[in-house]
Amino acid sequence: MHKIFAKPIFLGxxxxxxxxCHSTNDELVMLTKKSQLxxxxxxxxxxxxxxxxxxxxxxxxxxxxxxxxxxxxxPKFLNPQDQFFLNLxxxxxxxxxxxxxxxxxxxxxxxxxxxxxxxxxxxxLVESNTRGSVLESCVxxxxxxxxxxxxxxxxxxxxxxxTEIEHDKxxxxxxxxxxxxxxxxxxxxxxxxxxxxxxxxxxxxxGEKRLFKSSEQEFIGEIIGIxxxxxxxxxxxxxxxxxxxxxxxxxx
Ligand code: BTN
Numbered sequence: 001m002h003k004i005f006a007k008p009i010f011l012g013x014x015x016x017x018x019x020x021c022h023s024t025n026d027e028l029v030m031l032t033k034k035s036q037l038x039x040x041x042x043x044x045x046x047x048x049x050x051x052x053x054x055x056x057x058x059x060x061x062x063x064x065x066x067x068x069x070x071x072x073x074x075p076k077f078l079n080p081q082d083q084f085f086l087n088l089x090x091x092x093x094x095x096x097x098x099x100x101x102x103x104x105x106x107x108x109x110x111x112x113x114x115x116x117x118x119x120x121x122x123x124x125l126v127e128s129n130t131r132g133s134v135l136e137s138c139v140x141x142x143x144x145x146x147x148x149x150x151x152x153x154x155x156x157x158x159x160x161x162x163t164e165i166e167h168d169k170x171x172x173x174x175x176x177x178x179x180x181x182x183x184x185x186x187x188x189x190x191x192x193x194x195x196x197x198x199x200x201x202x203x204x205x206x207g208e209k210r211l212f213k214s215s216e217q218e219f220i221g222e223i224i225g226i227x228x229x230x231x232x233x234x235x236x237x238x239x240x241x242x243x244x245x246x247x248x249x250x251x252x
Contacts, residue, residue: 011040011071011177011184020047020063024070025127025141032129032137037072040181044069044173051143052125054111055246059123059143060152067144067172071180074137077188080130083138084230085192087112088199089183090124090140095202096182097175098122102163107204110223110232111245114144115204119157121145140180146172200225211251214243218251 014037021027021043028043045068051059061068073086091112098106098114098121107115114122122144129137145151145158147166159167186194200206206223212234213219221234221241231242 009181010038011181012042012173014038014041016041016043018043018045020049021045022050023048023052023141024068025052025125025139026050028070028072028139029127029129032072032139039072039074040177041072042069042173042177052141053123053143054125059125061143061145062148065148066146066158067142067169067176069173069176070139070141071177072137073140073184075135075184075188078135080128080133080135081229082192083126083128083135084111084226085187085195086126086128086138086140087124087230088195089187090126090142090180092195092198092202093176093179093183094122094124094142094144096179097172098159100175101159101167101172104162106202108199108202109204109250110226111230116157116162119155121157121159121162142176144172144176196226205250213249213251214247 018027024043024045031037047063048061048068051061051068053059078085091108091114094114095106095108104116109115112124113120125141127139128135145156146169147160148158149160203225206225209220209222211218212221219236221236224233224235224240227233227242231244232248233240233242
């Protein structure tokens with residue numbers, strides 16, 4: 001089924017529904033190459049055959065049960081070095097949307113996995129196209145486990161599992177578009193400190209001693225937050241160290 005989203009100001013004015021596809025991110029990237037699409041164009045699907053996750057992982061979702069969508073943003077106002085802010089605002093928007101459905105704790109696991117009760121409910125994959133020093137276009141892909149009732153991995157959950165009722169996919173997508181637009185407009189009006197403060201307030205394991213792994217070495221450290229490049233800052237034996245996305249793993 002296909003629906004026109006009405007509420008947001010510019011996100012979702014143009015919507016492309018594909019009953020199935022390889023990846024909504026790939027489809028939207030292809031569409032941007034073929035024609036000039038308006039900012040806020042949305043591609044969504046019922047089933048991805050090759051859904052992409054972070055770090056080259058696959059994103060697997062039961063057909064017809066989940067939110068699988070990609071949104072085109074044209075953040076020419078943003079320095080390419082600051083593109084990680086798009087990950088932050090997407091994560092924050094998803095937290096706000098989920099907050100409409102239940103009152104439990106929702107957290108962001110660095111860089112931008114959305115966790116409920118220590119289980120992952122949603123993930124974000126941003127793919128950017130930079131020309132020189134200009135961020136030309138960004139595709140923000142969102143996978144949100146909605147009405148799926150079981151997973152093959154132990155640490156995944158869905159809104160159905162958490163609330164014990166099914167939810168209307170289009171309502172959730174409407175909320176998501178509205179909330180992404182809200183955070184995107186804050187970013188556009190240069191309220192980066194507000195975005196960072198909100199992100200840090202929700203950052204999972206912040207201030208706790210945890211076990212990490214980097215370059216095959218395990219170490220104990222305390223998450224301090226993120227630095228001006230979006231890297232994770234960990235206090236390791238009273239020294240602050242920054243890690244990029246492929247440079248550190250959470251062990252426990
Ligand atoms: C993650 O690894 O947490 C990121 C998952 C992102 C999945 C979404 S589903 C819609 C969009 N299309 C893709 O191929 N990936 C993203």
